[in-house]
Amino acid sequence: MTSFLLxxxxxxxxxxxxxxxxxxxxxxxxxxxxxxxxxxxxxxxKIIEQMMKNYDLDKPVYQQYxxxxxxxxxxxxxxxxxxxxVLEKIWERIxxxxxxxxxxxxxxxxxxxxxxVFSARKQYSMMDRLTTFGVFLGLSIPGFWxxxxxxxxxxxxxxxxxxxxxxxxxxxxxxxxIVMDRIWHxxxxxxxxxxxxxxxxxxxxxSSMLEVIRQDYIRTAKAKGVPEETVxxxxxLRNALLPIVTLFxxxxxxxxxxxxxxxxxxxxxxxxxxxxxxxxxxxxxxVMTINTITAVLVLxxxxxxxxxxxxxxxxxxxx
Amino acid sequence: MKIKTLxxxxxxxxxxxxxxxxLFVSQRPPQKVxxxxxxxxxxxxxxxxxxxxxxxxxxxxxxVFNGLIKYDxxxxxxxxxxAESWKIKAGEKPEITFFLRKGVLWHDGKEFTAHDVKxxxxxxxxxxxxxxxxxxxxxxxxxxxxxPYTFRVTYRQPFSxxxxxxxxxxxxxxxLEKEDxxxxxxxxxxxxxxxxxxxxxxxxxxIVVEANPTYFHGKPHLDRIIYRIIPEVSLSExxxxxxxxxxxxxxxxxxxxMSEIDFLKIYSQPxxxxxxxxxxxxxxLFQDRRVRQAFTHAVNREEIVxxxxxxxxxVISGPFPSHLWYYNPNVKPFPYDPQKARxxxxxxxxKDGDGDGIxxxxxxxxxxxxxxxxxxxxxxxxxxxxxxxxxxxxxxVTFEVYEWSVFLKNFINAxxxxxxxxxxxxxxxxxxxxxxxxxxxxxxxxxxxxxNPEVDRLLEEGRKEYDVxxxxxxxxxxxxxMAEDQPYTFLFSPIGMSALQNKFVLVEDGPSGQKIYQPIKxxxxxxxxxxxxxxxxxxxxxxx
Numbered sequence: 001m002t003s004f005l006l007x008x009x010x011x012x013x014x015x016x017x018x019x020x021x022x023x024x025x026x027x028x029x030x031x032x033x034x035x036x037x038x039x040x041x042x043x044x045x046k047i048i049e050q051m052m053k054n055y056d057l058d059k060p061v062y063q064q065y066x067x068x069x070x071x072x073x074x075x076x077x078x079x080x081x082x083x084x085x086v087l088e089k090i091w092e093r094i095x096x097x098x099x100x101x102x103x104x105x106x107x108x109x110x111x112x113x114x115x116x117v118f119s120a121r122k123q124y125s126m127m128d129r130l131t132t133f134g135v136f137l138g139l140s141i142p143g144f145w146x147x148x149x150x151x152x153x154x155x156x157x158x159x160x161x162x163x164x165x166x167x168x169x170x171x172x173x174x175x176x177x178i179v180m181d182r183i184w185h186x187x188x189x190x191x192x193x194x195x196x197x198x199x200x201x202x203x204x205x206x207s208s209m210l211e212v213i214r215q216d217y218i219r220t221a222k223a224k225g226v227p228e229e230t231v232x233x234x235x236x237l238r239n240a241l242l243p244i245v246t247l248f249x250x251x252x253x254x255x256x257x258x259x260x261x262x263x264x265x266x267x268x269x270x271x272x273x274x275x276x277x278x279x280x281x282x283x284x285x286x287v288m289t290i291n292t293i294t295a296v297l298v299l300x301x302x303x304x305x306x307x308x309x310x311x312x313x314x315x316x317x318x319x
Numbered sequence: 320m321k322i323k324t325l326x327x328x329x330x331x332x333x334x335x336x337x338x339x340x341x342l343f344v345s346q347r348p349p350q351k352v353x354x355x356x357x358x359x360x361x362x363x364x365x366x367x368x369x370x371x372x373x374x375x376x377x378x379x380x381x382x383v384f385n386g387l388i389k390y391d392x393x394x395x396x397x398x399x400x401x402a403e404s405w406k407i408k409a410g411e412k413p414e415i416t417f418f419l420r421k422g423v424l425w426h427d428g429k430e431f432t433a434h435d436v437k438x439x440x441x442x443x444x445x446x447x448x449x450x451x452x453x454x455x456x457x458x459x460x461x462x463x464x465x466x467p468y469t470f471r472v473t474y475r476q477p478f479s480x481x482x483x484x485x486x487x488x489x490x491x492x493x494x495l496e497k498e499d500x501x502x503x504x505x506x507x508x509x510x511x512x513x514x515x516x517x518x519x520x521x522x523x524x525x526i527v528v529e530a531n532p533t534y535f536h537g538k539p540h541l542d543r544i545i546y547r548i549i550p551e552v553s554l555s556e557x558x559x560x561x562x563x564x565x566x567x568x569x570x571x572x573x574x575x576x577m578s579e580i581d582f583l584k585i586y587s588q589p590x591x592x593x594x595x596x597x598x599x600x601x602x603x604l605f606q607d608r609r610v611r612q613a614f615t616h617a618v619n620r621e622e623i624v625x626x627x628x629x630x631x632x633x634v635i636s637g638p639f640p641s642h643l644w645y646y647n648p649n650v651k652p653f654p655y656d657p658q659k660a661r662x663x664x665x666x667x668x669x670k671d672g673d674g675d676g677i678x679x680x681x682x683x684x685x686x687x688x689x690x691x692x693x694x695x696x697x698x699x700x701x702x703x704x705x706x707x708x709x710x711x712x713x714x715x716v717t718f719e720v721y722e723w724s725v726f727l728k729n730f731i732n733a734x735x736x737x738x739x740x741x742x743x744x745x746x747x748x749x750x751x752x753x754x755x756x757x758x759x760x761x762x763x764x765x766x767x768x769x770x771n772p773e774v775d776r777l778l779e780e781g782r783k784e785y786d787v788x789x790x791x792x793x794x795x796x797x798x799x800x801m802a803e804d805q806p807y808t809f810l811f812s813p814i815g816m817s818a819l820q821n822k823f824v825l826v827e828d829g830p831s832g833q834k835i836y837q838p839i840k841x842x843x844x845x846x847x848x849x850x851x852x853x854x855x856x857x858x859x860x861x862x863x
Contacts, residue, residue, distance in 0.1 A: 003621050009468075021712045031722060031724045031725055032722075032723070032724035034334035040451075040744075041743075041751070041754050041763075041764045042451075042454055042455065042746065042753070043454050044457070045762055046454075047450075047451050047453050047454050048451075050446055050453075051449050051451070054446075054447065054448070054449050071563065078501075081364050082363075082364040082506065082507075083367055083370070083449075083501045083502045083503075083506060084363065084502070084506075085502075086508070089522070092522055093522065093523070107333065109329075110329030110330060110332070110333060111329065111330050113326070113331065114326040114327065114329065114330055115330075117326060118326075127834040133647050143767040148554075151554060151557055152557070153639070154344075155557045155561055156346075157345075157562055158341075158344045159346055159347075159561050160343050160345070160561055161558055161562075161563035162557065162558075162561070163554060163555070163557065163558050163563065164524060164525075164547065164563075165524060165551055167563065168356055168525070168545055168547065168563055168564075169350050169352055169356070169563070171350050172350065177343070180339075180340060180343040180344075180345075182364070183336065183340050184340050184343070187336075187337065187340060200729050226346070228320075229323065233321070233322040233323050233326075234322060239324060264550045264551055265551055265554065266552070267524075267547075267548065267549045267550060269521070269522055269523035269524045269548070273523060273550065274523070277362075297791045306806070309393070
């Protein structure tokens with residue numbers, strides 16, 4: 001077990017360095033640069049040169065890479081765009097993205113598992129067919145398009161602000177109303193973000209459930225005379241949910257990762273938007289740091305998923 | 320409890336929360352608050368006028384900070400802000416002496432003095448400061464504090480556009496003296512002297528400023544301004560409809576829809592800039608003036624404005640925005656005249672000798688490549704129309720679009736192009752030295768390589784002359800010459816439009832203490848010129 005852990009950690013570390021070098025190369029060789037190529041006749045080329053120097057952009061690419069690492073670990077890494085510490089910029093958004101993703105995730109799990117279980121129970125019934133149809137519809141509708149439609153619809157119906165994390169004209173609101181307002185602004189984007197996951201996970205539950213109830217031990221339980229309901233929901237469901245537990249590991253990067261499209265559409269100040277804007281502005285320190293954090297989370301998520309397999313299924317052993 | 324029942328609980332809970340919430344949003348009471356909510360697609364970067372480059376930061380900085388002077392409402396002359404008055408001593412080395420307003424307080428209560436002005440200047444000139452403003456002050460020889468309320472700058476040579484640069488926001492010395500200007504927390508919670516003081520900035524969500532009770536022109540009438548960040552332009556229109564924002568920049572295609580909304584009023588004004596076709600004058604094809612004139616005659620600019628901008632643009636005849644004092648109204652835009660264009664081409668030796676529909680000279684057909692940058696739909700559409708219109712004249716144009724940085728580096732700066740579609744955004748000062756003077760061909764912005772000794776001389780005179788009336792004569796003359804030379808085909812100034820909720824009025828205290836309301840007007844200096852007098856009365860007093 002210990003040797004397995006050590007090996008995995010070493011592997012992750014090497015992968016991480018590889019990822020950071022490759023992304024550094026890709027980012028810095030992309031056309032354009034952080035010092036805006038403006039066509040402003042009031043700015044002389046001399047000033048631009050001086051600014052490149054202030055940002056260390058006149059140094060060779062490999063030196064810039066080491067400078068980035070050094071600054072990251074000494075806490076002196078500042079964004080080109082607004083001169084703020086990069087980690088502070090990322091930190092202040094993690095909460096927002098986490099909130100949105102947690103709500104979306106809760107919606108996914110609380111709706112998908114019942115949906116999958118019930119449609120497996122009544123396979124090929126009217127309800128199963130309907131959910132199948134709904135699920136494929138959900139999978140194939142582009143999220144941003146649906147978001148636009150829903151925003152248009154709710155504005156038409158309720159005339160209530162939709163964008164952002166809260167309403168801005170809240171004079172005369174009590175505490176309850178403020179909470180309701182926050183929930184409203186959270187529910188819409190979370191629901192739309194949940195649709196894809198909902199569709200996927202409910203299918204997954206359904207097929208896992210169908211597989212389990214064809215197992216021998218289910219037949220045995222039935223033959224023993226255990227009531228049908230108990231066999232299904234107790235013996236069947238528990239085993240069917242095992243593979244789903246391992247999915248949690250893969251969800252970790254998704255929780256922090258943020259969605260560029262939904263965050264932009266709903267004006268949600270999260271990580272996805274920060275990353276996107278940083279890419280557009282060629283804000284190398286921010287892009288690189290977010291990249292690295294995401295890479296760490298993906299690697300960690302895979303690692304945890306591996307471990308969870310072992311917890312959920314005692315047949316798996318690590319050597 | 321049975322597992323089956325447990326499975327039902329989360330979906331039902333979800334539906335209950337959703338239902339209660341929908342009930343709540345459908346019963347919101349209407350509100351009218353004495354505040355302005357604006358929106359921007361991008362967040363601010365530096366709430367520090369010497370570092371800011373983006374429009375969001377500049378907007379907020381204009382609420383929080385003051386310059387020594389500012390443009391008047393017609394963008395022609397200056398009025399005092401932190402400087403009560405100023406004196407210009409002309410000569411070989413002109414001096415501008417600013418006499419500062421006394422008793423002006425920073426938002427933290429300290430008094431503003433000439434030392435703050437000197438500090439601001441020194442910070443801009445410091446090479447370690449990441450500012451692009453330094454170019455504005457390159458001709459300053461020295462800046463000195465004569466006493467706490469008098470500040471003097473001496474220029475190395477006469478430079479009239481220099482006066483306008485003192486509209487730069489002044490930053491407080493006592494708060495920034497010991498800070499690293501590029502990374503100081505001040506840049507996120509600024510302290511200025513302006514009409515509004517900073518309250519909070521929630522990254523990528525909102526920036527809030529409130530009325531400054533100690534403002535030297537009196538406390539603004541609005542309680543606060545909320546500046547929201549909404550990255551999708553089309554969706555901020557939705558917020559306008561639900562009154563989650565009060566003002567909105569209207570695109571031409573939205574005009575009709577917006578003008579039908581009863582609680583909005585739409586204001587329009589030509590923009591400070593223009594779009595043009597620039598010809599590379601190093602290319603022998605374009606060296607003959609008659610060819611360029613013919614092109615301008617052959618391009619139907621009215622049609623372009625009609626189709627590309629839905630009519631919201633103004634055809635211009637020279638290098639200036641048409642609504643400002645230095646635009647020469649006597650120079651009329653070339654009319655659309657294909658006959659004349661063909662005649663001019665023939666005069667220049669271009670005839671369709673082989674009957675293939677393409678003009679040629681010495682056996683060579685007139686063929687060139689027109690380029691522009693991607694991401695600008697207006698320029699792309701203009702290009703397509705121009706391509707067709709020049710084809711009618713008998714010129715074979717290929718039209719290509721490149722990514723901005725590639726476009727600038729490989730084509731424009733390398734002067735490796737035939738003709739390009741671009742636009743200039745200008746400042747209110749007419750000095751276009753960097754764009755047109757022949758000394759700017761090598762490293763400046765005169766990438767079309769325009770060279771006219773008379774224009775060179777006039778440009779030099781223009782930036783030496785401090786008298787507005789004399790400057791006007793100079794720039795009118797430049798306008799005439801350039802209209803003849805047509806180094807660009809000057810296309811149009813777009814007309815900018817803003818929608819504003821009609822609950823806002825201009826307020827004034829009447830003689831017996833009552834409030835007098837007037838509708839808000841758009842000035843040449845912009846819709847928000849009188850922002851400190853904006854107000855939302857509790858009852859509706861203005862009709863649409």
